[in-house]
Amino acid sequence: MAKEIIVADNAGFCFGVKRAVDTAARYYREDRLKVYTLGPLIHNNDVIRKLEEHGIRAITPEQIDDLGPGSVALIRSHGVAPQTYERIKEAGADVVDATCPxxxxxxxxxxxxxxxxxxxxxxxxxxxxxxxxxxxxxxxxxxxxxxxxxxxxxxxxxxxxxxxxxxxxxxxxxxxxxxxxxxxxxxxxFNTICTATKNRQESAAEVARQVDLMIVIGSKNSSNTRKLVEISKADCENTILVENRSDLPMDLIAQERFQKIGITAGASTPDWVIADVIEAVRNL
Ligand code: SF4
The missing domain is CATH 3.40.1010.20 (4-hydroxy-3-methylbut-2-enyl diphosphate reductase, catalytic domain)
Structure with a gap:
């Protein structure tokens, strides 16, 4: 019998991170421009690798002054100080602003x-x-x-x-x-705390309460992902953390005692990595 899969609401990217990654993706085919992100766009190796394959690299604040005409500096969701916009302009580069609204x-x-x-x-x-x-x-x-x-x-x-x-x-x-x-x-x-993290954690707990095995997808060094593991474990003792499909312990997941499988993902896990994991579990 096929296993039942329950995917948590709010799994993966929050609105601001998704917007920044989508913004970067618009430059995948812009061969005429040199595109840089100010710092790593997000903490996810799959995404960083994909960006690099398309020639989009992270630079440090010190490297802003080396940008020149024909360069684009993409500001990530964290935002920057107004002085940073000035420095980019003075360096002759264009700004693409993906600061979360x-x-x-x-x-x-x-x-x-x-x-x-x-x-x-x-x-x-x-x-x-x-x-x-x-x-x-x-x-x-x-x-x-x-x-x-x-x-x-x-x-x-x-x-x-x-x-x-x-x-x-x-x-x-x-x-x-x-x-x-x-x-x-x-x-x-002004309470400017964003509820994206809280919502993701509550959805994970809700799913963990209903399943036999919980899969959390995300980087092992991501603190919000580790927090999701902790929260899921409180309700589902059999919680595992994987970075992507190739990390899945298929023999374990295939065991008869795990009929209901829950899936959630950290804030830096892209949709395509989540979809890949769901497909692998579904194909069991
Ligand atoms: S404020 Fe931060 S956590 Fe909230 S949506 Fe924007 S990027 Fe995501």
Whole structure:
């Protein structure tokens, strides 16, 4: 009897990452242009390999100044600081902007409030490219904190604007907001956390509860993929992590005791890798 396969909703790319990968794909056949991404487009070896096959390579911020006319710099979903757009222009290259619209909203809010004299507070990881980019929209003057425990002294009369990295935990945002509100009277707060991650995790748990074996597709070094494994394991002890079809332990999956198979995928797993895995399991 064929096995029943249940694919989790929200498996794989979020809207912003899909948009960035689709944008890059538009340049696959542009042989006249030299196309570069500012940093790896996403953390997935299959995608990076595919981009490289089409001549699209990642460069570091230091390499921007070496771009010249005929080059295209593709900005990934994390977004960048306004100074980066300037540097690309000065280097004579064109910009293709795949900043996720949700991140672009944060840039706007930060820029506007900074102009109105607000001190910007970003809840997030200071070394994450998304946070570095957001900070650029207020002249790199933001206070960056994870949970508010390291907030510097703030003038009670200061105007403060709080935003969050899109992947930050709500709990941290709330802690920082409470800490800021306890010190300052004029606070503008924007919960800019994106729900894509939360939705993906909830869908994975829902499927894991119904199946005998759960397959999570994604890179072993991707933290959001490992989190999906952890969440799935809580409800389905037989959870396995594979990077792609060639990684599938077919003998194990074929076992009689596994009749219902669940499938989900991390945020950097492309549709074609998911479809490949589904096909392999279906063909058993
Ligand atoms: S903001 Fe949300 S949709 Fe946009 S790239 Fe980040 S996780 Fe994806």
């Amino acid at each position: 949700y991140v672009a909203v944060i840039h706007k809010k930060v820029e506007q409030h900074y102009r109105m004299g607000y001190q910007i507070v970003i809840v997030g990881d200071r070394s994450h490219p998304e946070v570095e980019g957001i900070n650029g929209w207020c002249g790199n003057s933001a206070i960056i904190t994870r949970d508010g425990s390291d907030l510097p002294d703030l003038d009670p009369e200061a105007k403060v604007c709080v935003v969050a990295q899109t992947t930050e935990r709500l709990e941290n945002y709330e802690k920082v907001l409470a800490a800021v509100k306890s010190r300052c009277r004029h606070v503008a707060a």
